[in-house]
Amino acid sequence: MKKRVAIYPGTFDPITNGHLSVVDRALKIFDKLVIAILNNPVKVPLFTLEERIYMIKHAVQNGANIEVDTFDGLLVDYVIKKGTNVIIRGLRALSDFEYEFQTALMNRKLNREVQSIFLMTDYKWFYTSSTIIKEAASFNGDVSGLVPKVVNQKLKQKFGY
Numbered sequence: 001m002k003k004r005v006a007i008y009p010g011t012f013d014p015i016t017n018g019h020l021s022v023v024d025r026a027l028k029i030f031d032k033l034v035i036a037i038l039n040n041p042v043k044v045p046l047f048t049l050e051e052r053i054y055m056i057k058h059a060v061q062n063g064a065n066i067e068v069d070t071f072d073g074l075l076v077d078y079v080i081k082k083g084t085n086v087i088i089r090g091l092r093a094l095s096d097f098e099y100e101f102q103t104a105l106m107n108r109k110l111n112r113e114v115q116s117i118f119l120m121t122d123y124k125w126f127y128t129s130s131t132i133i134k135e136a137a138s139f140n141g142d143v144s145g146l147v148p149k150v151v152n153q154k155l156k157q158k159f160g161y
Helices: 016-025 049-059 075-081 092-112 132-138 149-159
Strands: 005-010 032-038 066-071 086-091 115-120
Touching: 005 016, 005 075, 016 032, 016 086, 016 115, 032 049, 032 075, 049 066, 049 149, 075 086, 075 092, 086 092, 092 115, 132 149
Parallel strands: 005 032, 005 086, 032 066, 086 115
Antiparallel strands: none
């Protein structure tokens, strides 16, 4: 039987407990999940690609059925290269839906074989995002309950406290 593989793409700058909630939900449906970090030259992330890979691997260290990878270019091309046709996208509040819907339609236009599956994060993470977490951490805010321990440590190092 062929393994069911899905791609969970994102910037993950940094990975949050909301992301991990989506990872857990995806692994209840798929045999393998590839967490694919987009190397987007337009965005200026707080963490380097190497730091993000490190944090994700440590946050999901018991995940034998999880691969962490990077890509650039079109997501649909990467998905096909990885031998699957499934993209996982996480949704929080309604505000995510319009953007994610537009992106899914564009991906569908680029490759009709690629399917997008939307998974809701756990309700307690609905109003958190990497951006909000970074902003709070930059002012020495306690974000320990919102991110994995490794991310909390890296945020403290990055902001010098």
